[in-house]
Amino acid sequence: KVYSIILTKDGFSPNKINIKQSDTIVFTTTAGEDFWPASDLHPTHGIYPEFDPKQPINPKDSWSFTFDKVGIWRFHNHLNSLQVGTIIVTSNKMVNQKNCSDLGNKLQCWQELLDNTLEVKGLPATFDLLADLYAKEPLFASECHSFVHEIGEYAYSKFQSSQGFE
Numbered sequence: 001k002v003y004s005i006i007l008t009k010d011g012f013s014p015n016k017i018n019i020k021q022s023d024t025i026v027f028t029t030t031a032g033e034d035f036w037p038a039s040d041l042h043p044t045h046g047i048y049p050e051f052d053p054k055q056p057i058n059p060k061d062s063w064s065f066t067f068d069k070v071g072i073w074r075f076h077n078h079l080n081s082l083q084v085g086t087i088i089v090t091s092n093k094m095v096n097q098k099n100c101s102d103l104g105n106k107l108q109c110w111q112e113l114l115d116n117t118l119e120v121k122g123l124p125a126t127f128d129l130l131a132d133l134y135a136k137e138p139l140f141a142s143e144c145h146s147f148v149h150e151i152g153e154y155a156y157s158k159f160q161s162s163q164g165f166e
């Protein structure tokens with residue numbers, strides 16, 4: 001699937017997007033200036049070094065990137081590092097909780113697990129998973145704030161559009 005992120009004078013739009021592994025994002029701008037979307041950290045782009053066009057993009061052109069790595073990828077405009085966004089790439093397969101044992105990847109793994117549970121099983125199952133992780137994983141409990149916000153945003157969008165809200 002192909003998605004679009006546009007850099008406007010107010011920043012990236014959308015500035016947060018959920019996609020699947022192997023999906024592509026086309027980056028363009030309406031700001032009238034060169035731009036350079038790249039992975040964090042600024043200025044090295046070392047977290048996901050392939051996610052970097054390695055040069056400015058002319059405002060009349062676009063740059064496309066296919067996300068092969070599952071994870072939460074924060075990015076910025078290298079030419080104005082205050083313009084930021086987040087791309088959440090989830091696997092096409094359900095993740096088993098047992099795969100979230102690597103300390104370095106726990107937060108990304110839990111994000112993927114929660115996103116996939118939301119998509120496949122819905123809100124009640126996701127709240128059950130959230131409660132289970134909160135009870136069993138001290139690191140999750142200390143970092144749960146952003147996860148709960150994302151679940152809330154999902155619930156609100158379902159409620160607002162009357163799409164299978166439970």
